[in-house]
Amino acid sequence: MPPSSRTAAVPSAVPGEASAVHGTAVLIVDSRGQYLLHLRDAHKPIVEFAHAVHLIRRPGGRPRLHMVFRARRWQGGPRVREPDKCLAWRWWPREEPPEPIVPYARVANDGIGMGRLYTERGW
Template sequence: MSDRFSVPVAVQALLVRDGRLLTLRRAGTGHRDGELGLPAGHLEGGEDAVAGLVREVAEEVGVDLEREACRLAVTLHTAAESATDREHLHLFFAVDGWSGEPRIGEPGKCSGLAWVDPDDPPVDLIDYVRSAVDAWSAGRPLVLHGWAA
């Protein structure tokens, strides 16, 4: 069983206010620094996907999500980006309710927050996040990114 395939799972929050999507500028992480992403992170062992989402969003942007307001919107399967990377499974949740005002919760990993138009995202939005946001807007629940056709 130790040779069984496993894949890291990331959870990502689609937080919308007044028609604008919350993004954060990555910094100091070594992965996609300088690009815009969503409040997100990897699941830890022993937590369900919504619990991981709630934890990551609280850490990254300081807001408390209402668990029942988190709806799975898009599942994204990304190929490895390099020889040292692994493929990932990303679960994007549309969140209809939270408390608190978004702020930078991890200044060593984020240099700024921006509310963007999800129908016209900025060019520096991470490419696989852009794919998921486009799919969310179109009502497509599954995206495959970076795989040879």
């Protein structure tokens, strides 16, 4: 979970935005390019879907769908390659997330801990 310089060092999940490609492709390409993490094994992804957070941050705001994937193994990294977006890499136990934390990451973490795959907020 990289603290971001854009959010005053508030920890977040690995970000990516998909428009014309599927979610795992964005995760795999961004993780390799930005963090030197290789999430492919024999030409197939080694990630699994863990949780989705569908939210609106404020009334009338644009809906966002955050998809969280779990990698149980990987090769390489993580390395900070874009210091304007990521200050450092740190690992926390899922049961003890850092304070503060980006709200959607907290909601996803809590949902995963409760065994849920989907959470809605702000609707």
